[in-house]
Amino acid sequence: MREPWVVGVSGASGTPYAAAVVGGLLDAGEPVDLIVSRAARLTVLDETGRSFRDAHWAEDLAAWLDRDLTDADVRHWPAGDLAAGPSSGSYRVRGMAVVPASTAACAGIAIGLSKDLLQRAAEVNLKERRPVVVVPRETPVTRSHLEHLIALHDAGAVVLPASPGFYGAGAAASAQQLVDFVAGKVLDALGVPHTLFRRWSGQLGAARS
Ligand SMILES: Cc1cc2nc3c(=O)[nH]c(=O)nc-3n(C[C@H](O)[C@H](O)[C@H](O)COP(=O)(O)O)c2cc1C
Numbered sequence: 001m002r003e004p005w006v007v008g009v010s011g012a013s014g015t016p017y018a019a020a021v022v023g024g025l026l027d028a029g030e031p032v033d034l035i036v037s038r039a040a041r042l043t044v045l046d047e048t049g050r051s052f053r054d055a056h057w058a059e060d061l062a063a064w065l066d067r068d069l070t071d072a073d074v075r076h077w078p079a080g081d082l083a084a085g086p087s088s089g090s091y092r093v094r095g096m097a098v099v100p101a102s103t104a105a106c107a108g109i110a111i112g113l114s115k116d117l118l119q120r121a122a123e124v125n126l127k128e129r130r131p132v133v134v135v136p137r138e139t140p141v142t143r144s145h146l147e148h149l150i151a152l153h154d155a156g157a158v159v160l161p162a163s164p165g166f167y168g169a170g171a172a173a174s175a176q177q178l179v180d181f182v183a184g185k186v187l188d189a190l191g192v193p194h195t196l197f198r199r200w201s202g203q204l205g206a207a208r209s
Helices: 013-029 038-048 055-064 103-111 117-127 143-154 175-190
Strands: 007-008 032-036 075-076 095-101 133-135
Touching: 007 117, 013 032, 013 038, 013 055, 013 095, 013 143, 013 175, 032 038, 032 055, 032 117, 032 133, 038 095, 055 075, 095 103, 095 175, 103 117, 103 143, 117 133, 133 143, 133 175
Parallel strands: 007 032, 007 095, 032 075, 095 133
Antiparallel strands: none
């Protein structure tokens, strides 16, 4: 059985990024351990119109991702469960993506607050020197936000702002193409193959042809 990637969804806007990353991992045959923060339930509700409930996570996640899931695909850990597997370095995972990452999650991970399982799992993966990708979503930012991102970078995380490029799809890019660009960059950083965006070919204007 392959070791899973942890995907932590915090309460920043951008739940489509999380769905695209989870979908991309599953498409690549990579199992996912999922942690959805308390605040992220509000953004999921706001941005998808759907609830995400611990007791019904499998059906809620299937609806959110709009795909059928098996027990082997995704394991869900409640964000309040600090005894869960990903809270320990001895629990084997490949690494972690925090997507989207709220300013609060960035701050908590940067200073080792571990106020919930998402923050603890990120800290664990950093200390174990596994790949960690953090996708901050806030604009504009304060000096303290920037300092927390520098601390995350210095701790070994890839800081990958939710900042899509247009070169893969052109100026008429759909929202989903822009989401997939960011999700594809996350998978690139984790070393997971995908076809979420068209790569730069070295030819100007190729996206319009
Ligand atoms: C609808 C909604 C949208 C939000 N969008 C953002 C955002 O884009 N970026 C951010 O840093 N915080 C955002 N917040 C605030 C966070 O949810 C809040 O700071 C929360 O404490 C984050 O907790 P968490 O990191 O444990 O998920 C938003 C909150 C709500 C309710």
